[in-house]
Amino acid sequence: MATAELPRPLRGVITAMITPMKGQDLLDVAGLERLIEHILSGGVHGLFILGTTGEAPALKYQLRRELIERTCRQVARRVPVLVGITDTSFAESVSLAGHAEQSGAQAVVVSAPYYFPAAQSELLDYLQDLCKELPLPAFLYNAPTNTHHVFEPATVRRAAEIPTIVGLKDSSANMIYFHSVQELLNDRPDFTRLVGPEELIAEAVMLGGHGSMCGGANFFPRLYVDLYNAAAAGDLQKVRPLHKRVMEISTTIYRVGKHESSYLQGLKCAVSLVVIGSDLVAEPFRSFGAAERERVQEHLRALGVLAATRFGDRSAIPT
Amino acid sequence: MATAELPRPLRGVITAMITPMKGQDLLDVAGLERLIEHILSGGVHGLFILGTTGEAPALKYQLRRELIERTCRQVARRVPVLVGITDTSFAESVSLAGHAEQSGAQAVVVSAPYYFPAAQSELLDYLQDLCKELPLPAFLYNAPTNTHHVFEPATVRRAAEIPTIVGLKDSSANMIYFHSVQELLNDRPDFTRLVGPEELIAEAVMLGGHGSMCGGANFFPRLYVDLYNAAAAGDLQKVRPLHKRVMEISTTIYRVGKHESSYLQGLKCAVSLVVIGSDLVAEPFRSFGAAERERVQEHLRALGVLAATRFGDRSAIPT
Amino acid sequence: MATAELPRPLRGVITAMITPMKGQDLLDVAGLERLIEHILSGGVHGLFILGTTGEAPALKYQLRRELIERTCRQVARRVPVLVGITDTSFAESVSLAGHAEQSGAQAVVVSAPYYFPAAQSELLDYLQDLCKELPLPAFLYNAPTNTHHVFEPATVRRAAEIPTIVGLKDSSANMIYFHSVQELLNDRPDFTRLVGPEELIAEAVMLGGHGSMCGGANFFPRLYVDLYNAAAAGDLQKVRPLHKRVMEISTTIYRVGKHESSYLQGLKCAVSLVVIGSDLVAEPFRSFGAAERERVQEHLRALGVLAATRFGDRSAIPT
């Protein structure tokens, strides 16, 4: 993609980028550049920063702004950059969106404000108010595990009539939800439908979805791109072994820890082993200890993502 | 299928049969026979009675027993009959299983007892105790919306080592869950993996699952069989329009009511319009009124499931 | 209380009786008689059988019927007997209620059917249908942890207009709920308001409630009766140390196990140590092992409920 205009719909693999850090409040600037180049060399179709995988809510605003600027500069319009602006504060969401626009991002991503329980009609009012203030097109982000709100299919249908809402990223993992939204938006081929969990990219794309936001595409972007391409081509023979590898990552690297934070810990640990040095996780979580790190390393070797050499030798790193 | 031995794995469309009733405690015997013949003429691969779609927990035991007997007799081993025996009482589960075996059923289906919150280790102990008493092979039934328990993938993996547990029906609609179970049971090609919601049959079967328990196969069995066959053959071009029809049913007929009971109400109403006369729903629910019934009828016509003639003329009924 | 007519409102301590068992399906008949006499000697104002503490949903129907008969016979109208009839099946609820009436019970207790999610209007319809079939007055049982339904205060207000619904037992532990129901039923001094968790008896009674269903009153009935009397008399100086003892039991004996079943396990273990021999818990749970049993025994000694003698010497047992 030569320029980063936002295609409608947006198709393919959008990497849900981690935020590389050197300290609780310190961006790993060199690591960020290397990470972006690693991701782009895998052929992904877009970058999503400041999402759940990016630990956005855990980062201070100044760091979020720096990340937006540096990412947009490094990407340099090679692919669209989508910026998570979800916040419990309306004003801070708008402010981040303005910063994203000025930095050269192509779109923002908005979930429900996640502190107060809100009714569907209240969420719709909120979206209408918010979109009036946004300088960029917006994707809805259905993330019930984290926000404890669902944008019900009928709400998505109505929100899709707001001109600046251009798509949905669904992280519910509930595929009836995803297919129902597709059915209700049958007349809107321009409205992007992405699944959040990378584990569902195959079926989403084969059955009418446009792609996926993938966390694993931080350390192994090519795998997800290959899977997307196979699914988009309807080549089920190619899809199956690639889907299986995605599930191997999901059931090993993301399950080394005992809590739900294991996904973040495992992913950041894998990225640190494959691409960049630090696996620092923001509060309220901690990075894996040595034992867990060793297990991730073994899984990476078994998956062929890390050569069976000593740590540090990245000559055989896949993209 | 000439005899109803239980294949391992069990593949295809298993109709999650409704329970046709003439009164709160009265089976519609003639309706049951007609319904079974309608379902079987559609080419399904099995029958699942006394599940959630069968409203089992709402039925008195005597009626459950009568349904088991009459269904097995009518089916006459043309396809396997699976019987839901889930109960909050261990002894009543065992008793129903004995009745199922004596009536000629091929397997039972067991979810978690759904009153007391229980830990995964307690669920596993329960399954081990229960299976010692069961005279038939058993399928696990992951049904968190109704039981408020999840059989976590690691629990399924361990339960699969109990010799009489032969498969899983997953009704969670969470496809990460389903794929994770498949990955953990990768070495067990004999262990049946079915999805519960019919909306997910396409992806489940294309990505390694064995089939689905479908409620819509009560009134339109051929649709789900065709979809299963296309998915099993990996014929994505055929899958897509059939999957779309399944989603049309899901987003219209099952959504006419305003509460979660709408699925049961809509399904029973559709069956009553297409196959048999009564759409009586058991307490705590009620059947649709005239307005909702009219809307179901319109949807059925739009779907081509009901000829555009007056109600009662079933000459053009699909199977 | 000479005869067991049902007072309106019903005031005092109603023991939520455990079900003493000799085997998974075998009532401990001698133990039941001893238990009832132990409970009644403590001065309680009623007996509630087949509730959550009674493990009703886990028991087969025949055992539930036997328990109803034997309990009513043993109590011999000394106090009112309330019988839990909640069931997912309308017909089985009605059938149990008939058995309760014939056995001489004074009332039944009904929660929401606990398998299918239901809306408030559906629950109200259900109660109206059910009460037409019940031969005894009924208490509502708000038990969201187990049934996953709440009878919202407005629903209770409307249900209270059904003539045979005479009260509410609230097990939510949410005291805003309890006070809200009281406020909405301000004009109905005849409508009984009980809290379920024994830990809340003091505040419920001091602030307008009529009493509590107490599980701890199986092994230490006098404590709860004393606390009720102090609260009913508005004697805060007496209330405080008794409330503290109730909380000591709650935070020790009921918390020896690691899962939510710990309450049932700890309570049955305490009863077995203080009153009767077996602490068998019904599936899906198991009784405490020796280590946990030893810890319960130590707690009972520390609480002065069990004399510091060897097990079996019950000379110093409190009532």
Add this chain to the structure above:
Amino acid sequence: MATAELPRPLRGVITAMITPMKGQDLLDVAGLERLIEHILSGGVHGLFILGTTGEAPALKYQLRRELIERTCRQVARRVPVLVGITDTSFAESVSLAGHAEQSGAQAVVVSAPYYFPAAQSELLDYLQDLCKELPLPAFLYNAPTNTHHVFEPATVRRAAEIPTIVGLKDSSANMIYFHSVQELLNDRPDFTRLVGPEELIAEAVMLGGHGSMCGGANFFPRLYVDLYNAAAAGDLQKVRPLHKRVMEISTTIYRVGKHESSYLQGLKCAVSLVVIGSDLVAEPFRSFGAAERERVQEHLRALGVLAATRFGDRSAIPT
């Protein structure tokens, strides 16, 4: 209270202050001053700003800082000011706490970060890390409805060993929880135990708690102070009618709207009718319309909080 040192324990009524606004991002400065004077004239023992009632998560940071400064200046150490610093970002929490300290606040209030699901051990680690950075004593804030985390009693017990954690505000409304925490902290009379919902102040204080954070004390502070005093004195005859008035407010003014936001809407509407002019609610919510406002006004009159005169005449306003 002449100076605002923080008593240990902190006893009494702490008003959970609303944030008076003139626009989505504009503090109502004159309204704030009038509101504070109204509240203090009612005799409350402290002020809690930037909690749930203060809509903190919905406010931009600059407004939060301004509110902290202006409140501390206006209060001028007449009572302790507690500042909610809960944030999904560790760094922003610390930053707000620093601002609170510099502005002259006496303590901060911390709940669990509310985006990522976290285990109890992770929450404890988080608290330990956070408290190292805080310049003021901290209260834990158990607010599961909003944060979807519970600080389990055992976690509170361990957190209480962190020297700068001086108390707990429990907003769960689950009084077993509150009493359990009290029992586990029996040896810590210095550790403050407050309930969040004002509806529970009577029982909390009569049974060993130290007070309550009350939203209703924005417009009717004297009522809650009187109730606290009666409960602290153990005067049950005085407690009962005051508790009843609190429940009248809870079941009328806070229930005029149909969604959960009704509490915020009703409270801000009542404050605007009794004390200050605007009832603006922050996004994602909206203020009541004219019909709801009229109903609140009628309730206020019926409660005697607003004289039966035309709006604007505040001559008979209670404090």
